[in-house]
Amino acid sequence: MKLRIFHQTVYRYDRPVRNLVQSLRLTPSVFEGQRAHDWAIDVSGGIRGPGFRDGAGDWIEGWTVRGPTEEVTVTVTGRVETRDAAGVLRGHRELIHPLAYGRDTAATKPDAGLRELAATVTDPADALDLAHRLSAAVSDAIAYAPGQTEFHTTAAEALAQGQGVCQDHAHALAAVARLRDLPARYVSGYLHSRAEGEAHEAAHAWTEIHVQGLGWVGFDPANRCCPDERYVRLGSGLDASDAAPIRGIAAGQGIETLHVAVNVEEVERFQNQSQSQTQS
Amino acid sequence: MTYYNEMYEGSRVREPYARLSQWVETMPADFRQMKQAEAEALFRRIGITFAVYGEGGDPDRLIPFDMMPRVFEQAEWRRLERGIKQRARALNAFLRDVYGRAEIVRAGRIPARLIYQNEAYEKAVVGVVPPRGVYSHIIGIDLVRTAKDEFYVLEDNCRTPSGVSYMLENREIMMRMFPGLFRANRIEPVDQYPDLLRRTLESVAPAKCHDRPTCVILTPGHFNSAYYEHSFLANLMGVELVEGADLFVDGEFVYMRTTQGPRRVDVIYRRIDDPFLDPLCFRPDSLLGVPGLMDVYRSGGVSICSAPGAGVADDKAIYTFVPEMVRFYLGEEPLLQNVQTWTLWKDDDYRYVMENLADLVVKEVHGSGGYGMLVGPKSTKAEIEAFRAKIETDPGNYIAQPTLALSTCPTFVAEGLAPRHVDLRPYCLCGDRIELVPGGLTRVALREGSLVVNSSQGGGVKDTWVLSE
Numbered sequence: 001m002k003l004r005i006f007h008q009t010v011y012r013y014d015r016p017v018r019n020l021v022q023s024l025r026l027t028p029s030v031f032e033g034q035r036a037h038d039w040a041i042d043v044s045g046g047i048r049g050p051g052f053r054d055g056a057g058d059w060i061e062g063w064t065v066r067g068p069t070e071e072v073t074v075t076v077t078g079r080v081e082t083r084d085a086a087g088v089l090r091g092h093r094e095l096i097h098p099l100a101y102g103r104d105t106a107a108t109k110p111d112a113g114l115r116e117l118a119a120t121v122t123d124p125a126d127a128l129d130l131a132h133r134l135s136a137a138v139s140d141a142i143a144y145a146p147g148q149t150e151f152h153t154t155a156a157e158a159l160a161q162g163q164g165v166c167q168d169h170a171h172a173l174a175a176v177a178r179l180r181d182l183p184a185r186y187v188s189g190y191l192h193s194r195a196e197g198e199a200h201e202a203a204h205a206w207t208e209i210h211v212q213g214l215g216w217v218g219f220d221p222a223n224r225c226c227p228d229e230r231y232v233r234l235g236s237g238l239d240a241s242d243a244a245p246i247r248g249i250a251a252g253q254g255i256e257t258l259h260v261a262v263n264v265e266e267v268e269r270f271q272n273q274s275q276s277q278t279q280s
Numbered sequence: 281m282t283y284y285n286e287m288y289e290g291s292r293v294r295e296p297y298a299r300l301s302q303w304v305e306t307m308p309a310d311f312r313q314m315k316q317a318e319a320e321a322l323f324r325r326i327g328i329t330f331a332v333y334g335e336g337g338d339p340d341r342l343i344p345f346d347m348m349p350r351v352f353e354q355a356e357w358r359r360l361e362r363g364i365k366q367r368a369r370a371l372n373a374f375l376r377d378v379y380g381r382a383e384i385v386r387a388g389r390i391p392a393r394l395i396y397q398n399e400a401y402e403k404a405v406v407g408v409v410p411p412r413g414v415y416s417h418i419i420g421i422d423l424v425r426t427a428k429d430e431f432y433v434l435e436d437n438c439r440t441p442s443g444v445s446y447m448l449e450n451r452e453i454m455m456r457m458f459p460g461l462f463r464a465n466r467i468e469p470v471d472q473y474p475d476l477l478r479r480t481l482e483s484v485a486p487a488k489c490h491d492r493p494t495c496v497i498l499t500p501g502h503f504n505s506a507y508y509e510h511s512f513l514a515n516l517m518g519v520e521l522v523e524g525a526d527l528f529v530d531g532e533f534v535y536m537r538t539t540q541g542p543r544r545v546d547v548i549y550r551r552i553d554d555p556f557l558d559p560l561c562f563r564p565d566s567l568l569g570v571p572g573l574m575d576v577y578r579s580g581g582v583s584i585c586s587a588p589g590a591g592v593a594d595d596k597a598i599y600t601f602v603p604e605m606v607r608f609y610l611g612e613e614p615l616l617q618n619v620q621t622w623t624l625w626k627d628d629d630y631r632y633v634m635e636n637l638a639d640l641v642v643k644e645v646h647g648s649g650g651y652g653m654l655v656g657p658k659s660t661k662a663e664i665e666a667f668r669a670k671i672e673t674d675p676g677n678y679i680a681q682p683t684l685a686l687s688t689c690p691t692f693v694a695e696g697l698a699p700r701h702v703d704l705r706p707y708c709l710c711g712d713r714i715e716l717v718p719g720g721l722t723r724v725a726l727r728e729g730s731l732v733v734n735s736s737q738g739g740g741v742k743d744t745w746v747l748s749e
Contacts, residue, residue: 251528
């Protein structure tokens with residue numbers, strides 16, 4: 001699939017801020033399933049700082065905006081060619097040992113509910129089967145319901161509530177996978193949804209689980225599937241905050257409001273899809 | 281249990297202490313009391329009242345200073361020095377390895393889980409090779425002595441070991457109060473430490489730095505118990521003491537705000553822990569760090585000492601593998617010995633420890649400061665049983681070691697000189713060279729019979745002498 005991506009995040013402040021610093025994980029990963037072309041990142045009024053590929057294989061770019069300013073816009077544009085690899089992250093260059101993803105964070109910390117959910121899968125044929133069934137269990141336990149959870153909602157809270165968005169699904173799956181001794185990580189990226197499809201958010205998140213012999217395999221409990229050619233992978237981390245496409249902070253007392261627009265369209269069929277949202 | 285007395289062999293005075301012995305014998309009691317009061321007043325005036333090693337407690341408490349120095353002869357020290365430097369090389373080789381290809385794990389010498397699931401292992405710096413491959417630039421190695429030529433390492437401190445200001449102040453005060461002693465004995469100096477530290481920091485400046493490197497000390501602020509030490513070292517090194525808010529990232533580098541405008545910073549000797557370094561990489565709620573610092577660091581724009589992630593080398597679980605690191609990376613036999621350690625999450629070790637609690641020392645894996653520990657031979661039956669119950673609730677949280685016969689050093693008490701148990705923390709500097717000033721911080725358990733030297737448990741400090749040839 002040939003996808004054209006436009007992703008714009010506008011930060012507005014009620015009072016001018018200075019020294020805005022951002023760490024951006026906004027460049028598509030390089031692996032057999034995808035390749036980016038003409039990828040461009042711009043931060044309005046910003047200075048491009050260090051860029052480097054980290055141990056997880058993600059391309060990180062630091063940006064600073066000296067200010068004072070009341071508005072900063074992060075714009076990402078480019079094309080990505082994707083192939084369906086049945087969720088398997090093949091040919092991805094990374095250095096971090098999978099066991100480093102066995103650790104939980106505050107967002108994925110297991111409670112009784114998550115332990116119970118992890119234990120519902122019995123007698124798996126192998127690790128891959130276990131991963132598939134854990135993903136299905138998370139899909140069943142947390143219904144897709146936008147606006148019911150927030151960025152700070154933990155996996156345990158979303159499960160107790162029985163509702164959430166892709167972030168909550170991804171946290172919950174990472175938590176139950178780790179409970180079953182499978183290294184797991186949170187992945188952020190984009191998703192192209194066909195008008196008739198069931199897919200939800202254009203700025204999307206899912207989970208990768210490390211399966212012995214196969215390597216990292218993606219699972220998207222929000223859409224009950226494994227990532228295919230509709231998915232564009234940006235980067236990973238232990239949880240949403242660790243894998244966030246944008247992490248930033250500004251000096252000053254200004255209160256921030258955020259507007260995000262993401263557009264993922266298939267280029268050759270000229271199919272358009274535009275969505276706005278406040279959660280990525 | 282018999283203890284090695286560092287000054288006396290029976291009633292004979294050991295050679296290095298010969299002159300000190302005369303000094304003590306000819307010292308009138310009232311003179312000693314006067315000098316002790318003078319020393320205390322000096323410490324108070326300087327303001328050196330912090331708790332060593334982050335032990336907590338009253339931050340304004342004065343740690344008792346004992347005027348009787350501890351003495352090493354040249355040959356003893358050279359042996360120790362070789363052992364300490366060897367260990368420092370191995371620890372840095374280990375850090376380079378576990379953030380790189382992890383050959384030691386591939387070779388099956390250390391279980392992967394112990395490294396990768398360790399809280400102190402920072403996946404954010406995997407693949408980052410700091411200048412000269414050094415991760416830990418100041419290594420504090422805690423040693424105890426059990427015989428003339430027998431030393432054991434209790435623990436390694438690879439992050440930001442504190443207490444070096446005591447080493448310097450103890451010497452300064454001794455020289456001020458007893459100049460005659462320093463004329464009568466040939467004592468190797470320690471006051472070059474701040475210069476050596478600065479040289480070490482400058483030697484690991486990033487490749488992007490073309491002038492003389494600008495170094496700073498990054499402190500969490502004056503509420504920190506070691507703030508005194510941070511400002512003391514900054515002063516002696518002639519570098520700026522900064523807090524997170526004094527630094528900022530702009531483009532590819534880190535700058536410090538000064539009255540003459542921004543100035544690029546090349547090397548940061550940080551005295552704050554990894555999770556607080558950069559809210560954009562670690563804890564998002566940290567206000568102590570510098571936003572964007574880790575991106576600059578990871579792209580080679582600034583050096584951080586110790587390097588983020590260095591803590592994985594000094595964990596109590598990793599400790600048991602340090603002799604293996606020496607063999608694996610250096611192809612040498614370890615010159616310094618580890619204390620035999622039983623880890624209670626292993627069934628065999630658990631059984632052995634529970635059957636022998638009365639003879640062992642049991643510590644919490646993440647404990648420090650001498651709290652939450654059992655010294656079997658010094659405890660009552662009731663205390664042992666109470667501790668046994670604690671272990672049973674969470675065995676994985678404990679390790680056990682044999683009770684070591686810590687050496688004693690004569691120490692001034694109300695009645696005169698009496699033997700008290702001591703340990704030693706030398707500070708090894710690692711940059712383009714590995715340096716060790718002759719001496720370190722000697723801690724002394726002031727309570728009679730006590731084996732716990734921590735200041736929170738009644739410990740004091742002494743000047744530590746290394747005699748020249």
